Amino acid sequence: MIREMKNIRTLFAAFLMLAIVPLMSLAQEDDQVLRARNGKFALTNAKIYTVTNGIIENGTIIIDNGIIVAVGADVKIPADAEVFDYKGKEIYPGMIDGGTTLGLAEIGSISEANDFQEFGQLTPQMQALTAVNPNSTAIPVTRVSGVTTVWTMPRGGVLSGTAATINLFGYTPDQMFAGSKGIVMNFPSTAGGRRFRRLSPEEVKKRQDRALKTVNDAWDKAELYAKLENSDEVRSYPEIEALVPVVKGEMMLFIEANAAKDIVASIAWVKERGYKKVILTGVSEGWRVADQIAESGIPVITGPVQAIPTRDSDSYDAAYANPGIMSKAGVKVALRTMDSENVRNLPYHAGFAAAYGMGREEALKAITINAAEILGIGDKVGSIEVGKQANIFVATGDPFETATKITDLFIDGYKVPMTSRQIRLYDEFLNRTPGVDKDKKAIDIKKK
Amino acid sequence: MKNILTLLLAFFSTMALAQVQKGDLLIKNGTVLTVTNGTLENTDVLVRDGKISRIGKDLRAPRGVETVDATGKFVMPGIIDAHSHIAGSAINEGTSQVTAEVSMEDVVDPLDVGIYRALAGGVTSIHLMHGSANVIGGQNETMKLRYGTMNPDELRFEGAPRTIKFALGENPTRGGRSRGIQPQSRMGVENMLRTSFTQAIAYGKKWDAYNADKSPRKVAPEYDLRMQTLVDIMNGDVLVHCHSYRADEIYMLMKVFSDFNIPKLTFQHANEAYKVAPELAAFGASASVFADWWAYKLEVYYSTAYNAAILTNNGVLTSINSDSGELIRHLFHEAAKTQKYGELTDDQALALITLNPAKQLGIDNRVGSIEVGKDADIAIFEGHPLSVYTVPLMTFIDGVKYFDKSIDKGDARIYVGPESSISEVMIYDRHNDHRCLEGANVMAFEELFSNKK
Numbered sequence: 001m002i003r004e005m006k007n008i009r010t011l012f013a014a015f016l017m018l019a020i021v022p023l024m025s026l027a028q029e030d031d032q033v034l035r036a037r038n039g040k041f042a043l044t045n046a047k048i049y050t051v052t053n054g055i056i057e058n059g060t061i062i063i064d065n066g067i068i069v070a071v072g073a074d075v076k077i078p079a080d081a082e083v084f085d086y087k088g089k090e091i092y093p094g095m096i097d098g099g100t101t102l103g104l105a106e107i108g109s110i111s112e113a114n115d116f117q118e119f120g121q122l123t124p125q126m127q128a129l130t131a132v133n134p135n136s137t138a139i140p141v142t143r144v145s146g147v148t149t150v151w152t153m154p155r156g157g158v159l160s161g162t163a164a165t166i167n168l169f170g171y172t173p174d175q176m177f178a179g180s181k182g183i184v185m186n187f188p189s190t191a192g193g194r195r196f197r198r199l200s201p202e203e204v205k206k207r208q209d210r211a212l213k214t215v216n217d218a219w220d221k222a223e224l225y226a227k228l229e230n231s232d233e234v235r236s237y238p239e240i241e242a243l244v245p246v247v248k249g250e251m252m253l254f255i256e257a258n259a260a261k262d263i264v265a266s267i268a269w270v271k272e273r274g275y276k277k278v279i280l281t282g283v284s285e286g287w288r289v290a291d292q293i294a295e296s297g298i299p300v301i302t303g304p305v306q307a308i309p310t311r312d313s314d315s316y317d318a319a320y321a322n323p324g325i326m327s328k329a330g331v332k333v334a335l336r337t338m339d340s341e342n343v344r345n346l347p348y349h350a351g352f353a354a355a356y357g358m359g360r361e362e363a364l365k366a367i368t369i370n371a372a373e374i375l376g377i378g379d380k381v382g383s384i385e386v387g388k389q390a391n392i393f394v395a396t397g398d399p400f401e402t403a404t405k406i407t408d409l410f411i412d413g414y415k416v417p418m419t420s421r422q423i424r425l426y427d428e429f430l431n432r433t434p435g436v437d438k439d440k441k442a443i444d445i446k447k448k
Numbered sequence: 449m450k451n452i453l454t455l456l457l458a459f460f461s462t463m464a465l466a467q468v469q470k471g472d473l474l475i476k477n478g479t480v481l482t483v484t485n486g487t488l489e490n491t492d493v494l495v496r497d498g499k500i501s502r503i504g505k506d507l508r509a510p511r512g513v514e515t516v517d518a519t520g521k522f523v524m525p526g527i528i529d530a531h532s533h534i535a536g537s538a539i540n541e542g543t544s545q546v547t548a549e550v551s552m553e554d555v556v557d558p559l560d561v562g563i564y565r566a567l568a569g570g571v572t573s574i575h576l577m578h579g580s581a582n583v584i585g586g587q588n589e590t591m592k593l594r595y596g597t598m599n600p601d602e603l604r605f606e607g608a609p610r611t612i613k614f615a616l617g618e619n620p621t622r623g624g625r626s627r628g629i630q631p632q633s634r635m636g637v638e639n640m641l642r643t644s645f646t647q648a649i650a651y652g653k654k655w656d657a658y659n660a661d662k663s664p665r666k667v668a669p670e671y672d673l674r675m676q677t678l679v680d681i682m683n684g685d686v687l688v689h690c691h692s693y694r695a696d697e698i699y700m701l702m703k704v705f706s707d708f709n710i711p712k713l714t715f716q717h718a719n720e721a722y723k724v725a726p727e728l729a730a731f732g733a734s735a736s737v738f739a740d741w742w743a744y745k746l747e748v749y750y751s752t753a754y755n756a757a758i759l760t761n762n763g764v765l766t767s768i769n770s771d772s773g774e775l776i777r778h779l780f781h782e783a784a785k786t787q788k789y790g791e792l793t794d795d796q797a798l799a800l801i802t803l804n805p806a807k808q809l810g811i812d813n814r815v816g817s818i819e820v821g822k823d824a825d826i827a828i829f830e831g832h833p834l835s836v837y838t839v840p841l842m843t844f845i846d847g848v849k850y851f852d853k854s855i856d857k858g859d860a861r862i863y864v865g866p867e868s869s870i871s872e873v874m875i876y877d878r879h880n881d882h883r884c885l886e887g888a889n890v891m892a893f894e895e896l897f898s899n900k901k
Contacts, residue, residue: 108744109618138743191873259873284875307876308774312561315858316568316777319876339878341743348781351836360837402836403787422742426754426790429722430761436726 034417036169040064041415042077046086046394051093051368052383061091063390066413071384086394089407092364093383094148094391095399096371097346098301099281099336102142102150103132103166103176108340117156121214124183125242126161128154132173138341140420143168145344146393146406151301151336151375153184153254158214160184162242163254165375167391169411180376182252182279183243187266188212191259191310219273222247249276252376254301256281258310260288267296279374281336284310287322290329299374300326303336305349317356323366324357334371335363351400360400389413468594468602470498471847473824474509478518481833483525483795483803484817493523495824498846503820516842522832524798525817526572526825526843527779530689530736530805531716531769533577534562534776535593535603540579541586542623545631546644548612548677550586552576556600562773563595563603564860567851569777570827570840573605575769575809577716578613580691583620583631583640585613587677588689590809592825592845596862609810612681613716614641614690616697618747638700645708648678655679682710687810689714689736693747695723702731714808716769719751725762734765734808738775739782740789756800757790767805774876784834797834 041063048059050071062070062081070076077083104116115131132152142150148168154161163184170176188211190204199207222243228234229244245251253275257266263283270278280286283302286293293300302323309318327333335350337343346367354363372382381391393399394408409416473495480488480503492507493500509515533539537557541550556576566574572593578586590608597603616637624632631637654669680686688705692698692715705713711732715721718735719742721728728735737759742751752758759766768783770776783801786792792800806816815825824847831838843851 106743107746107749110746137749189875191875258875282875285873304876304878306774306778307878308565308874310873310875312861312872313859315856316565316860342740342878345740348836352778352781355831355837355839400836402781402784402834405788421750422752422754422789425722425750425752426758429725429752430754430758432723432726436730 034419036411036414036416038066038414040078040081041390041410041413042075042081042083043091043392043394044077044083044085044087046089046091048091048384049093049364050384051365052385059091061384061390061392063392063410063413066390068384068386068388068390068392071386084408086408088396090395090397090399091384092146092393092395092399093368094381094393094409094411095146095346095350095367096334096375096382097147097150097337097343097367098334098371098375099303099338100150100152100343101155101340102138102168102343103134103136103152104128104154105340106133106136106138116154118154118161121157121211122159122218122239123154123157123161124159124185124218125238126154127164128152128161129164129166129173129177129181132164132166132176134171134173134176137421138343139168141341141422142343143409143411143416144406144418144420144423145347146395146399146409147343147346148391148393148409148411149178149372149377149381150343151371155184156186158186158188158211159218159239159243160186165377167381167389167411169414169416178377179380180252182254182277182376183246184254184281185215185256186211187255187257187262187269188215189257189259190261218243219247246275246277252277252279254279254281258282258284260285263289264292267292267298270298271296277376283326284319284322286331287318287325290326290331293326294330299332299334299370301334301336301371301374302326303349304338305335305353306345320352320356323353323363324359327358327362327366332370332374333358333362333366334374335366347400348402351402354400360398363400468606468846469848471824471844471849472496472510472513473844473847473849474507474513474515475518475523475826475828476507476515478521478523478828479832480818481522481524481794481798482818483798484819486795491523493818493824493826495826495844495847498824498848500818500820500822500824503818516828518828521841522829522838523818524570524827524829524833525802525822526815526827526845527570527801528573528575528767528805528809528811528816529566529571529770529776529779529801530575530714530767530808531577531771532566532574532776533579533771534566534574534773535560535591536576540581542579542581545582545620545624545629545640546584546674547578547582547586548584548681549673550578552578552586552589553604556589556591556603558595558597558600558603559861559863561861562776563593564851565773566776567593567595567843568840568853568856570780570829570833570843571776572825572827572843572845573806573809573811573815574776575611575689575805577689580613580615580619581623583615583637584644584678585615587612587686590811593850594845594848595850595860598863605811605814607811607814609687610680610685611687611689611809612677614688614701616690616692616701617694618745619691634694634697634700637697638704641701641704642707644678645682645704648675648682649708651675652679652682682708684711687712687714687808689716689808691716692721693717693719695720699724699727702727702733706731717748717771719748719755721764722752722755722758725759725764728759729763734767734804735759736767736769736805736808738771739768739785753785753789756786757792760786760792760796760800761790765804765807766800767808768800769805772878774878780829780833780838780840781836784836787834794832794834 043061048056060075101116106113153163165178166176307319350363369382390413494502590605713733740753803816806812828842
């Protein structure tokens with residue numbers, strides 16, 4: 001009996017070996033590390049949306065060492081290029097989100113996992129780029145949806161810090177840096193608190209006056225500092241020093257203003273100060289004062305589009321219609337999600353804006369070339385043009401359409417693998433092994 | 449005096465039995481997305497007395513019945529949100545870890561302009577849920593969004609089964625920690641559930657013995673609404689909808705329900721339900737999930753937007769909900785995301801926001817599809833509702849129109865109180881839009897239960 005058992009065991013072991021060896025090799029294949037690669041690529045036979053030079057029906061793009069070196073219908077494919085046939089697909093410049101905390105926020109409710117807000121009201125010298133985690137789980141989750149570049153920004157206080165553009169591929173912040181920075185300022189607001197704690201009009205006014213004084217004191221000092229900069233007498237004053245490039249017109253200033261009153265007040269403030277590279281952000285009530293914004297010539301980054309109207313008395317679709325109203329009034333508009341983990345929904349915010357008055361073409365510009373130009377990287381990204389960085393995605397159709405799939409992705413010329421933790425979980429759990437049999441008994445129930 | 453009382457009583461009882469308006473209507477020549485019977489091109493839907501009476505081609509409008517031309521438009525069943533906190537003037541009763549005795553039916557706010565915004569997204573029914581501050585929360589209220597009345601009773605989904613909110617994981621354990629009581633861990637959550645049901649069994653036995661006792665001198669046991677509600681749950685009279693995220697806690701609750709013989713169970717949020725999809729299918733439990741929300745707390749960090757598709761493909765009854773006054777306005781778009789994340793068919797995606805939530809709420813005999821005999825809760829869209837460019841045009845409940853984009857007047861408030869201000873501006877922030885813990889004020893907990901005082 002025992003011998004028989006042993007035989008069975010040996011047999012079983014042999015069987016196991018037979019079964020496991022091929023499995024092991026398979027497993028190895030499963031665990032293969034997917035790496036991005038650089039090189040000379042030819043993307044052929046696709047419908048190319050250049051954004052700046054129309055649509056090429058059956059076009060080719062040549063990427064060499066990160067740069068787009070040729071685009072067109074009759075492009076000669078270099079002999080040493082790796083060719084990708086994208087017949088039936090559409091190619092777009094990578095989408096750009098004009099306002100996120102991507103890379104700075106990992107898990108919302110855990111303060112240790114959030115690095116977008118520093119202590120104090122005046123912290124413009126704080127560098128978002130420093131705190132970008134290149135290995136944030138949210139980054140691959142975002143880029144596989146075609147978003148290749150974002151404005152990642154500090155929040156909170158009056159002068160929150162210095163934001164930066166980042167490409168969503170790279171292993172250090174410097175590899176990701178997309179080439180521009182700007183100071184983030186929250187214009188002293190008349191908006192009344194949050195849902196959990198509403199403020200009285202008196203409290204709001206008091207808070208606003210206090211913040212306005214802080215703002216003006218800081219900028220007065222910065223203007224003085226700019227004049228004294230080369231003097232030996234000036235001691236280091238980091239938060240004021242950080243503002244000097246704005247005073248000199250060398251750096252962008254992003255002013256967050258949402259209530260109509262605040263938008264108008266901030267436009268007047270900018271005019272009075274005479275700062276040159278200014279962008280209005282948020283601008284939730286821009287539709288109320290669209291003409292005034294257009295007249296000021298200040299560009300706008302607005303969003304989220306999928307948002308509740310700012311006032312109970314507003315039409316239900318005020319936030320959907322806002323980008324279109326501003327754009328039609330002549331404002332240069334880019335969009336943002338103001339998100340961290342769901343920046344991937346940028347094309348849907350654009351789609352909603354398109355459906356509620358902006359139109360598809362303007363909405364596409366709002367998350368490509370307009371965003372690039374407003375963020376100061378219009379010479380590098382935002383369209384498919386010779387000489388620009390190869391930030392490109394390939395889609396099965398219109399990327400705003402919900403069911404469309406992004407099939408291929410190039411960031412800074414690297415062909416980036418189309419995977420993320422969410423995709424890997426899908427692959428593992430769609431048909432889980434083992435399935436239910438092992439545990440069926442534990443949760444069996446006598447049906448009533 | 450007695451007469452006055454009788455009069456008053458009569459007055460209040462008529463108020464409670466408010467007559468719900470029912471409509472007649474012919475929707476002509478639309479593309480009808482029935483959900484249960486595929487897509488019908490160039491088809492008419494006739495509504496009589498609030499019910500769908502005929503579906504077919506070239507139907508004639510009976511005399512006096514209004515016709516809506518839906519040529520080139522899409523007609524679908526009204527959207528049902530299985531997890532909402534709009535139209536609730538309170539969300540959490542957090543004074544105990546078990547508050548089965550309270551009910552959202554007492555806090556329905558018919559004036560919330562969020563109701564109109566939801567209607568403008570094609571939503572006709574919501575499941576107004578208690579919050580997630582405690583393990584066994586309050587009872588929920590299933591509603592129809594009959595906006596335009598000051599009477600909360602007119603918004604009730606008459607005849608809908610009773611439901612109750614449970615909550616597992618971080619929310620109830622956070623409450624336990626801040627108060628220095630159980631539960632502070634997922635172990636404590638399970639213990640609290642088992643203890644509560646065991647107590648309720650003992651309570652039920654006392655009443656059973658009393659009811660069986662023929663003695664004229666028998667004395668009734670003390671009535672306890674909290675315990676009675678738990679008994680009702682075990683009898684299958686109250687459906688449990690449980691806030692949950694992690695696979696282990698989802699599995700735990702199935703085992704507890706198995707042990708206490710509770711047959712029906714819906715997991716709310718259930719971000720990790722995909723990990724135990726085979727178990728959910730075997731148990732017959734269902735899930736009501738987000739399309740893509742994740743990472744807002746640790747227990748949703750290992751989420752995947754493919755959750756709904758994995759669950760559906762494993763045979764788990766699944767719906768997509770909002771838990772948000774913003775998302776509720778575009779649940780059709782949230783459902784469409786399952787076509788990107790998991791390639792669900794149109795019918796599967798539409799069922800996630802219509803028939804499936806109806807089943808989870810026990811109202812699928814009334815709503816959730818366009819079928820003869822069902823309530824005429826219908827939404828009409830410009831463009832296919834699963835397209836990002838779609839625009840909801842009209843929303844009907846019981847054949848009565850509650851939203852019409854072409855005559856939308858902007859300010860949709862039905863009551864402007866003296867404290868309202870047209871200039872009050874609230875900036876929307878998605879990360880403050882999870883209302884499950886609203887009102888579960890942790891400071892108040894501490895004051896209530898602090899040993900120092």
